[in-house]
Amino acid sequence: MDKKSKSLSKNQKIVLDFIQKNKKPVKAYSILSNVQKKGINAPPQVYRALDKLIKIGKIHRVESQNSFVACKISNCGTPHKTVFSICNSCEIVSEINDPKLFKNLKDFRDKDGTVFDGYNLEFFGTCKSCKNKQIENTKH
Amino acid sequence: MDKKSKSLSKNQKIVLDFIQKNKKPVKAYSILSNVQKKGINAPPQVYRALDKLIKIGKIHRVESQNSFVACKISNCGTPHKTVFSICNSCEIVSEINDPKLFKNLKDFRDKDGTVFDGYNLEFFGTCKSCKNKQIENTKH
DNA sequence: TAAAAATTTGTTATATTATAACACTATACT
């Protein structure tokens, strides 16, 4: 076994696997009901796995939705620096990987001299697909 | 009565008043217990007032804390474009008013052509006061 | 100004999200 990259525990693997299978963010209790057949019985088992996976950067919490999504950026890491694009209509979430924006955020200093070690940015809007549907509807 | 700027309702005033009195963000159930003497009895009365105050931009929700804070920026408006600095140690929250950062966020476009109408950005770190306390502690 | 519409209120009950606490097991380190 690889001694450098400590592998995930049983429950952590089960939870991560379920989150990665889903295109959209998933909720904690939805994870629970979907992995009960794998032997995870109660909320604490899910939340512990979530906490760990967040800590090591494998997943992120979408704050405005109380939901969890797999990280799409290889070196996202920890402490957390996350940017998401969220559709108000279909609630789909995309993790954004934009070096220029990252630099702007990394370089930001406030007036009070706070030392930042992370950030979370959520953009809200209407995705292209939902926008098109809206246009379709106004045509008739 | 002023016909242009529709005034707030009784419960909305009570809740806003309490939030504005507090330097730190406050939680919904803390609001509830603190305004019960004013005749607000149950969670829905608080949450309705909060929803309205958020909608009109008088307060903001601090997503990572499930808490609510008065808006410190006159033209913050709606839909919402908010930036906060949050101390991981004392949990104090400052609303940031930085035109250059605002411009960067306003101008951001993603690859998928999503049309954004708002954002929420939370910076996490250690405020100056907490940093100084930490340094004090390591001296001994 | 009277009727209609929209908003707000008060209330009970319930849904959703998350953690505390404790005994136990597995794994990693020395």
Place this chain on the structure above:
DNA sequence: AGTATAGTGTTATAATATAACAAATTTTTA
């Protein structure tokens, strides 16, 4: 082997938020 660290399983409960409905109030319109 012995110790420390991390993970598990479980029960109970805390914390956050909404549904639903009848009544009252305020605003708008006719």
